[in-house]
Amino acid sequence: MSTLQDHADAGLNLLRADTALTVYDGAVTGTADHYVLVYTFRNLPGGEQAPDKTPLTGDTATVDMRFYCHCVGVDAIASRAIQARVQAALLDVTPAVAGRACFPIRWVEGTQVDRNEETLSAVFDAVDVYSLVSVPG
Amino acid sequence: MPKVIFDDHELKAFTRDLERAARIMPAEAAKVVAKAAVNIKKDARRRVSGLKHAPAYPFSITFDDVQRTGTYAKTEVGPDKDKRQGALGNILEYGSVHNHPHPHLAPAAEAEEPRFARAMDALAAKALER
Numbered sequence: 333m334s335t336l337q338d339h340a341d342a343g344l345n346l347l348r349a350d351t352a353l354t355v356y357d358g359a360v361t362g363t364a365d366h367y368v369l370v371y372t373f374r375n376l377p378g379g380e381q382a383p384d385k386t387p388l389t390g391d392t393a394t395v396d397m398r399f400y401c402h403c404v405g406v407d408a409i410a411s412r413a414i415q416a417r418v419q420a421a422l423l424d425v426t427p428a429v430a431g432r433a434c435f436p437i438r439w440v441e442g443t444q445v446d447r448n449e450e451t452l453s454a455v456f457d458a459v460d461v462y463s464l465v466s467v468p469g
Numbered sequence: 470m471p472k473v474i475f476d477d478h479e480l481k482a483f484t485r486d487l488e489r490a491a492r493i494m495p496a497e498a499a500k501v502v503a504k505a506a507v508n509i510k511k512d513a514r515r516r517v518s519g520l521k522h523a524p525a526y527p528f529s530i531t532f533d534d535v536q537r538t539g540t541y542a543k544t545e546v547g548p549d550k551d552k553r554q555g556a557l558g559n560i561l562e563y564g565s566v567h568n569h570p571h572p573h574l575a576p577a578a579e580a581e582e583p584r585f586a587r588a589m590d591a592l593a594a595k596a597l598e599r
Contacts, residue, residue: 360566371569375576380583400563400570441575443559448566459563461575 335432339397340372342427343437343464347401353417365455366405368418373398385467395432398440399462404455408445411456415445422462433469437462490596491539497592499535499542505585506532509546509577516573517561529555530574547574 340357347355347368354367375396379386385394399422403414419439426436442460514527529552535544548558564570 358569369566371564373570373572375579377579381579383583398572400572402564402566404566443563450560450565450567455566457566461563 335395335429336374336397338429338432339374339395339464339466342429342434343372343397343399343422343462344370346421346425346427346437347418350417350421353414353421366410366414368414369402369404371400371402373400385465393467395464395466397464397466399437399464401460401462403458403460404448406455408456411445411458415458415460418460427464429466431468432466434464434466437464439463486597490593494592494596495537495539495542497596498589499537501585501588501592502537502542502544503535504588505581506535506544506546508584509574509581512577512580513546513573516577517571520561520571523554523557523561525552526554526557526561529553529558546578 344355344357347353347370354362354364356362356367356369358369358371360367360369375381375398376392377385377394377396378392379390382394382396387393401418401422403411403418405411405414422437423439424436426434428434440461440463443458445456445458448455448457510530510532513530517523517530518527520526526548529548529550530546531549531552532546533544535542537543548555550556550558558574560568561571562574563572
């Protein structure tokens with residue numbers, strides 16, 4: 333299993349540990365009316381962006397896995413409730429990834445709760461982006 | 470009666486240096502901010518180019534004229550909703566229930582941050598050395 337998949341699993345498994353939370357990875361594959369849909373996006377910051385985490389050789393050593401958490405519900409209250417569960421599962425938690433030293437997961441940015449205006453999608457959605465940074469360890 | 474003499478000519482010279490730097494910095498800092506905005510705009514456009522359903526979106530990413538006072542210089546980089554496909558910014562940056570994200574604005578800003586910090590450091594040093 334790749335290191336990147338390990339990082340994705342580290343965040344997803346924290347969410348899945350909350351048995352009251354329906355977690356979808358990359359696509360909505362069920363019929364739940366409130367859930368968190370997670371998209372991952374990985375950065376590989378080099379020496380310029382992460383000088384304190386880059387060895388003197390200049391080799392890229394840092395993984396910054398971003399979790400785009402779409403907190404979805406039938407109304408704004410449900411959406412916020414999902415946001416709270418996601419926050420409780422991820423924020424400031426330090427997960428374990430084999431062969432890596434992880435930093436606590438931090439919140440990076442987010443959007444307000446808003447109605448998803450896409451066709452055939454009358455749900456409320458709020459996005460929170462969390463970051464899991466690790467270095468070899 | 471012993472006398473104590475304080476030689477403050479270096480302090481006064483430094484004060485003059487700071488006053489001179491404070492006069493030139495706002496205009497010079499605005500140039501650095503504008504350059505960073507150009508870099509972020511170009512990088513964000515590059516990162517989000519080539520999307521089949523959003524061919525016009527990259528061209529909606531612009532930045533405002535730099536506003537400045539004596540203490541700050543600022544601008545805003547992002548999609549202009551009045552331009553074609555400019556309203557897609559949120560969906561593309563964060564994704565949606567049906568579409569995965571194409572992060573481009575935040576990564577472009579993060580990539581520029583260390584270059585911007587270095588440019589501001591260099592500007593401050595230059596302003597004090599004149």
